[in-house]
Amino acid sequence: MGDDSSRKRKVRGRKIRRDRSTKEGRRAKKELARKASKAASKNGDSPLSDPAAVAPEPFVETDAVTALRDRITGWLEADQPVHLIGPTGCGKTALALSAAVTRGRPVVWLNGDEAVDTAALVGDHAGGERYKEDDRFVSGVSKQTEIVRERWVDNPLSVAVREGATLVYNEFSRSDPAAHNVLLSVFEEGVLERPGKRGEDRTIDVHPEFRAILTSNDVEYAGVHEQQDALLDRFVGVHVDYYDAETEREIVRAHVDLEDEAVETIVNTMRTLRDDLDLVVGTRAAITAAKGLAVFDAKRNGKSETGEFDDELLTDVFMDVLVPKIAGDGPDDVSTLRSRIAESV
Structure with a gap:
């Protein structure tokens, strides 16, 4: 009878230790998951x-x-x-x-x-996650295990x-x-x-x-x-190619608050330059030019309401928009570009 009770106590003791160890392991895993989630949020890992x-x-x-x-x-x-x-x-x-x-x-x-x-x-692997497991399986005695896991x-x-x-x-x-x-x-x-x-x-x-x-x-x-x-x-x-003139006007109009006649002048100029120059003159160039003209024309007391921009202003603005495309070329190329833009305008 005594032997049987002793055996039961030992079995129960092992069960308590096993339950405690399992619980500690779960807690450690939860902490690892929390840290990983926090790191993912901080680093923007989910796109x-x-x-x-x-x-x-x-x-x-x-x-x-x-x-x-x-x-x-x-x-x-x-x-x-x-x-x-x-x-x-x-x-x-x-x-x-x-x-x-x-x-x-x-x-x-x-x-x-x-x-x-x-x-x-x-x-890819993004460093490691490190945590410790404490196993107090005997009163007054503590076993500590350090676990390192790579975080993917x-x-x-x-x-x-x-x-x-x-x-x-x-x-x-x-x-x-x-x-x-x-x-x-x-x-x-x-x-x-x-x-x-x-x-x-x-x-x-x-x-x-x-x-x-x-x-x-x-x-x-x-x-x-x-x-x-x-x-x-x-x-x-x-x-995907450049859109028709009407679509390009609608796109420019959606980005810049200008009168219809002014938008038409800008888009027509851009489309002419597209045909005349050996450069890529996309719809984005027309949007940028329209934003510039909306500012500079107002300062010069121009007539953007009627679309009658000053030729020199149009040349200046489109020159500023397009000259980055020949960045690094010599001054002769820059001068040639300005002349061709002026002719197109």
Whole structure:
């Protein structure tokens, strides 16, 4: 009888120690999760955005714009990644964001450049989390164990494929093509591999609602990389060009408070320069010029209400807007540019 009671006490003692150890372990894990969550919030590790927060504002919807966006959203409904290609300043980014917003899914934004590598897309280890476990299994005796765990931070692509978000990859062709190898399995097999991640969750099954919209400048632009054919074959390419004159007037009017005649003068001048110069003169240039003219013309007591800007003022403003495109060239090129702008005006 005595032996049986002693055995029960020992069993109960082990159970108490095991329960206490389990409880301490749970508390430590909760603390680890809390610290990781706090760090993620602080470092902005989650790139998910509400669609309403990324909607381009203002965004002009003429028949030409709506028709183009409908093509993009149609391909997205067909579960095809869409690659928007066109000259700088033609509105690709705003169009991509508008198409992403119409889906009603979370949006993940990614901007391409030379620094983007595979880790910047899928994630990487971001230091370690350290905590201690106290095990007081005998009265007056304490055993302390220090545990270190590496913290993995998911980057935009991993978050997008897991959450079924719309990935908007702006300036896609400015990133090194080697970084995009991970996209092949995403679009072909529906699986994302995360190099550097260990364990069973090294891969992520692509969420059925995941979609991707990529934007790139034409290949002749500086800093643009040619991507591998194996990847480009998995995209649908939509070429985006400059809009018609009416759409460009509506876009400028949405950004700058000027009379219709003044906006028409600016857009007509911009379109003439686009045809006459060996430079890219996008709609963005017209918006910038309109903002400048709204200020400078008022100071010169001009006639922006009627659209009759002074020729010298128009030349000055468009010169200021376009001269950065020849930065680093000699003074002769700058003088030539001014002469050609003056002639066009």
